[in-house]
Amino acid sequence: MMSAAAGTESGMEAGGNLSRRTFVLGLTTLIPAAGLAAPAPRRSARALIEAARGQVGVTLRYDPSYTALAFPGGDVPRAKGVCTDVLIRAYRDAFGLDLQALVNADMRRGFAAYPRRWGLKTTDRSIDHRRVPNLAIFFLRQHARLPIPQDPNSWQPGDIFTSLIDGRLPHTGIVSDRRPGGRPGCVIHNIGNGAREEMALFSHPLTGRYRWALSG
Numbered sequence: 001m002m003s004a005a006a007g008t009e010s011g012m013e014a015g016g017n018l019s020r021r022t023f024v025l026g027l028t029t030l031i032p033a034a035g036l037a038a039p040a041p042r043r044s045a046r047a048l049i050e051a052a053r054g055q056v057g058v059t060l061r062y063d064p065s066y067t068a069l070a071f072p073g074g075d076v077p078r079a080k081g082v083c084t085d086v087l088i089r090a091y092r093d094a095f096g097l098d099l100q101a102l103v104n105a106d107m108r109r110g111f112a113a114y115p116r117r118w119g120l121k122t123t124d125r126s127i128d129h130r131r132v133p134n135l136a137i138f139f140l141r142q143h144a145r146l147p148i149p150q151d152p153n154s155w156q157p158g159d160i161f162t163s164l165i166d167g168r169l170p171h172t173g174i175v176s177d178r179r180p181g182g183r184p185g186c187v188i189h190n191i192g193n194g195a196r197e198e199m200a201l202f203s204h205p206l207t208g209r210y211r212w213a214l215s216g
Helices: 020-027 043-054 085-095 100-108 132-141
Strands: 160-165 169-175 186-190 195-199 208-210
Touching: 020 132, 043 085, 043 169, 085 100, 085 132, 085 169, 085 186, 100 132, 132 160, 132 169, 132 208
Parallel strands: none
Antiparallel strands: 160 169, 160 208, 169 186, 186 195
16 A cells, blocks of 8 residues: 655656656647647557556565655666656656656746645655646646546546545556456556556546547
8 A cells, every 4th residue: 555655645756867868858848838748749548558567567566765866867766666657657668758857847837836735845856746646737737637437438548547545645547458358447557566457447536537648
């Protein structure tokens, strides 16, 4: 299970640093008028899912410890992390999109829009992108939020979900393209024992649904 430490609402990132060129390319997707990141062109859900699935068997444990990260492309060893790692690593691996840099840029432009629950008075490049509530606001400001469907079958592969564990612990992951027995609800996430792909979408109350930088 997830701990209540700062990293719980984050996704401690792993795997090597991105090049300065990748960082610059990521920032060129920013829309100056709105101060938001709008990755282009659109990318496939399959690539995102495969990048998330590639973390299974690699990220073996949950570790919410705060770690000072390099910037951009900062990460901790990929053998550990928390739930938001799945998203951060998948978008980096599949598309070269660095949520660390993009969230930081958006928070500097619109800090007041982000949660103040951690008592921050300014941005923190090591942890901001690894907190579920911050990612939720970032995706909302990207116009990536979708209604939570009444029909479980309406969830699409590559959708990002957020949920609340025990009424207090934010969680996130990516909807898989696998449907064991034809049933919806398979996700790729890290909820305590490393990256896993399992039937868990409806295990906890859902709080959000997002589709960011994907086709369709």
